[in-house]
Amino acid sequence: MTLQEFIKLALAEDVGDGDHTSLSTIPADAQKRARLLVKQDGVLAGVEVAEAVFREVDPELEVHVHIEDGRAIHYGDIVLTVNGRAQSILKAERLVLNCMQRMSGIATHTRAMVSLLEGTKAKLLDTRKTTPNFRICEKMAVKIGGAINHRFGLFDMILIKDNHLDYAGGIEAAVTKAVDYLKTTGRSLPIEVEVRNRKEVEEVLRIGQINRMLLDNFEPAELKKMVELIDGRIVTEASGGINETNLRAYAETGVDYISSGALTHQVKSLDMSLKAY
Known part of the structure; x- marks a missing residue:
């Protein structure tokens, strides 16, 4: 399985026939921004995956990476920011977090070992x-x-x-x-x-x-x-x-x-x- 195939399957599982909460409450043309915040010290992993998820959800999203994979991270650090359609950011949010949180936990434990x-x-x-x-x-x-x-x-x-x-x-x-x-x-x-x-x-x-x-x-x-x-x-x-x-x-x-x-x-x-x- 390639990374792109994984992301497509994961989005299909999560989104189904649509993110109806965002579709019903957020205007389709609304432009917003968000930042990924670190709330626990460790080793960062999953930035490459996060970029691929945002790109798959909406190629027009602008992602700016501030900390690269493999770097030590601390509470309050900003890993990346993303700008673009609010509906797209919300659709990608949970998959990005699920991947990065799990991957960073593994990288942190591995580095210690x-x-x-x-x-x-x-x-x-x-x-x-x-x-x-x-x-x-x-x-x-x-x-x-x-x-x-x-x-x-x-x-x-x-x-x-x-x-x-x-x-x-x-x-x-x-x-x-x-x-x-x-x-x-x-x-x-x-x-x-x-x-x-x-x-x-x-x-x-x-x-x-x-x-x-x-x-x-x-x-x-x-x-x-x-x-x-x-x-x-x-x-x-x-x-x-x-x-x-x-x-x-x-x-x-x-x-x-x-x-x-x-x-x-x-x-x-x-x-x-x-x-x-």
């Missing part, structure tokens, strides 16, 4: 634990916050997890089938395999043919041992119950990547408002 990794080699990844049909914005916010987008969906990577392993008949069977599938279909996709214990780590090292090993639900002390065992032969990623309270401990194991669903599914939106002036 990334700062905990300073001095280590670990890079922070997001996951597919996102809001249906809002993934494009949530992953944009993660990137703005300083982390790295993992796969966007099921189509851009082969990630063989526990259920795949159980259904396929084990690690070797799953990896063999995945490699054959790529050859047969002519695709070039990275292969990642989830492992749950030392025995599976050793099996993957023996089999090879993959790009990354996902060490799931290991405690930091055990993870450190597995990273030492792997010894750089395969890129490593840690996952499972990782949040701001234990992120540093995982990073200090020497793992290459750490993925955390908490970046997107346990975040509170940042408070903002769009007010006439």
Whole structure:
């Protein structure tokens, strides 16, 4: 889904056959202005989305951006101003706020998580634990916050997890089938395999043919041992119950990547408002 496709769907959901409150109370030719106000400190995300929403609703709206995505914001800051048809501003208002508040909350939390990794080699990844049909914005916010987008969906990577392993008949069977599938279909996709214990780590090292090993639900002390065992032969990623309270401990194991669903599914939106002036 592209950003424009998302915006069209979101407006269709919100506006339906018309914003009848604005249509009935505001003259069609009324020209007004509004400004987007910050009501909570954090990291700004969603300006690009807001501009696209205003443009989709009414190309004649004039948007003036005062603070760019990724900047620190504080109570009372004015992110942008918009001038034009009052009905258009009101139609776009809630979608703009919903996107920017949620995205800024994610960017703020992500920035705080990334700062905990300073001095280590670990890079922070997001996951597919996102809001249906809002993934494009949530992953944009993660990137703005300083982390790295993992796969966007099921189509851009082969990630063989526990259920795949159980259904396929084990690690070797799953990896063999995945490699054959790529050859047969002519695709070039990275292969990642989830492992749950030392025995599976050793099996993957023996089999090879993959790009990354996902060490799931290991405690930091055990993870450190597995990273030492792997010894750089395969890129490593840690996952499972990782949040701001234990992120540093995982990073200090020497793992290459750490993925955390908490970046997107346990975040509170940042408070903002769009007010006439």
